[in-house]
Amino acid sequence: EAQLVESGGGLVQAGGSLRLSCTSSGFSFDDYGIGWFRQVPGKEREGVSCISSSDGSTDYADSVKGRFTISRDIASDTVFLQMNSLKPEDTAVYYCAALWGRSHLSIATMTPYDFNRYDFWGRGTQVTVSS
Numbered sequence: 813e814a815q816l817v818e819s820g821g822g823l824v825q826a827g828g829s830l831r832l833s834c835t836s837s838g839f840s841f842d843d844y845g846i847g848w849f850r851q852v853p854g855k856e857r858e859g860v861s862c863i864s865s866s867d868g869s870t871d872y873a874d875s876v877k878g879r880f881t882i883s884r885d886i887a888s889d890t891v892f893l894q895m896n897s898l899k900p901e902d903t904a905v906y907y908c909a910a911l912w913g914r915s916h917l918s919i920a921t922m923t924p925y926d927f928n929r930y931d932f933w934g935r936g937t938q939v940t941v942s943s
Contacts, residue, residue: 814838814932818908821937824898832893832937834908839932841865841884841910845917846891847930848882850904850939857907859922861893866914873919876902898941905936 820832834846845865851857861872861882870882881894891908909930911917 816908816910816932816934818906818934818937821906821939823940823942826898826900826941826943828898828941829894829896830898830939832895832906832908832939834891834893834934836889836910836932839910841886841889841891843914844910844912844931845915846882846884847909847911847917847922848891848893849907849909849922850902851907851936852904856924857927859919860906862917862919862922863891864915864917866916869916871918895939898939900941900943903939903941905938907934907936909933 815837817835824830843865847862848860849857850860861880863870863882863884879897884891910932911930
């Protein structure tokens, strides 16, 4: 069964760092763009960062630019989200999702209207940043 699994979440103090991982099983990331999303209870899920399968180009939400870095390890079918200088407002459940195709991904294509375009979603990992 094809699925995505997130890991690396946890509790960290403001200013700290975490590295999230998104690993696939049952399929290869070669032809999939990967997006990281996050959701706070009572709020809409929002796009955080993405990486395109075609050229590895990346994009970030304004709220995380300069603090988060997305990267991928093709050999292990893993995408990472390095999160530095964490703030309490980064507290959320973080999800990764895979979108088949070689098209260019951007934050602009990670709106709620785009969610059903993604082929696979993970179950999420909780990130809690204390003040």
